[in-house]
Structures are given as structure tokens and as C-alpha cells.
Amino acid sequence: MEQLVTERLLIRQADTGDARFFLDLLNSPGWLRFIGDRNVRTEAEAVAYLENRILPVYATPGHGSYVVVSRGTNALLGFVGVFRRPELEFPDFGFAFLADAQGYGYAEEASLGILAMPAVRALPELLAITQPDNVRSQRLLERLGFVPTGTTPVGGVDHLRYRYG
Numbered sequence: 001m002e003q004l005v006t007e008r009l010l011i012r013q014a015d016t017g018d019a020r021f022f023l024d025l026l027n028s029p030g031w032l033r034f035i036g037d038r039n040v041r042t043e044a045e046a047v048a049y050l051e052n053r054i055l056p057v058y059a060t061p062g063h064g065s066y067v068v069v070s071r072g073t074n075a076l077l078g079f080v081g082v083f084r085r086p087e088l089e090f091p092d093f094g095f096a097f098l099a100d101a102q103g104y105g106y107a108e109e110a111s112l113g114i115l116a117m118p119a120v121r122a123l124p125e126l127l128a129i130t131q132p133d134n135v136r137s138q139r140l141l142e143r144l145g146f147v148p149t150g151t152t153p154v155g156g157v158d159h160l161r162y163r164y165g
Contacts, residue, residue, distance in 0.1 A: 004113045010069040011080065011110050014054050019046035020065055021076040022054075024098065034134045036155060050153055057083065062119030063091065068101075068110040077101035078108040082120055087154045090125040093146070093164065095137075102136075111144050115164070129159040 003012040014022070023046040026038045040049050057063040065081040078097030085092050093115070095107050114120060124150055126148050130137040138160065142148075146162035153159070 004117070005071070006109050006113050007069055007114070009077075009106060009110055010071050011066045011113055013058055013086065014050060014067045014079070015048050016047050016055075018076065019043050019050060021067070021139055022046045022050060025078065025096060028096075028098060030099060030102075031033065034131050034137070035096060057081075058153055060084070062123050066110070066114060068097070068106060070106075075101075077106050078110070080107065082114070082123070082126065085129075085154060088127055088129070090122055090127050093126050093128045094097045095140075106123070107123065107140055108143060111140070115144065126164040126165070128162040131157065131160075132160055 003010055005011075013101055018042055023040060023043055026040045026046070026049070038049065040046050042127075053063050063082045063084065065079045065083075067079050068077045069075065071078055076162075078095060078101055082091045082093055093111075097107050113159040120126070128141050129152065132139065132151075141162050144164075145163050149161050149163050151158045152161040
């Protein structure tokens, strides 16, 4: 996918020029609370994180972290994507947005765009997980069509588990 355009957003693959954005996102309070500390503290470490963890995933069709950019301001807002976790038997859908980009419907708009991509639609099954106290993410997943199916441990913590469709 080169890029996806929605009414208000441009959704594109990440690149190393996004290091400052990823540094800010990975150290934001919401990320640290609900996703976990990735120990990325400098822009150079963010470049390495992109090179080692983000960019290689695009080689798998339908997978990867797609940066969400405001078409009006060109501000980087967050990301949406599909990932593989060793704890899950199927790909995992996820999203994360900077605090000042939350509450405007950007995550829903970007998620709907990614979920409509042919490579994502072709996946045999798509899961999502969230921590039990992350009510905003739970509500969004359910609006997107994810159905709760119980819990599953990820990283030693029980998460709510969802299945798409």
C-alpha cells in the first residue's frame, strides 16, 4: 500500500523520517499505560525501532503500522495496523494515537480504512486485544465490528480478546 486517503486523513507506511513522532508516541502516557514501555528514549533509538520492528513487517501482505496524518495540518496523529504476536494464533489489529489527537474520530476513520484494505480483508481471521481498563479502545473495537471472545495472556498480563466480524 502506497497510501490510503480518507475524508480527513492520509494513511501511509512509516519511514525513518517518522522517528521523532514514534519517539513521542512510544513514550506517551497512554502508550506506556496500555501497551507497554519499549525502552526507546532517543531519536536514534526510534530510528532503530523503526528499522528493526516496524519496517520489516510491511513484507507480509496486510500487516504493518500505518502512520495516520491529518490532511488539513499534515500533523502525525497516530498509527493503525495489523501485527503478529507470538501469543496469538492469528494477526492482531491495533491502534495508538497521541493524546491531543484523541476524541476526534481519527482512530475510527483510519481503522475503517485499514480494515477495508483487500490484503487485510483476505486474512483468514483477525484478532484484537486490549487491557481490561482500556474502555475507550474496547468501545472503538466494538464499533468497528470486533466481538469480545474472552481473555488471553499477552506479555504476562491478561487482555480482553476480540475477533473481527
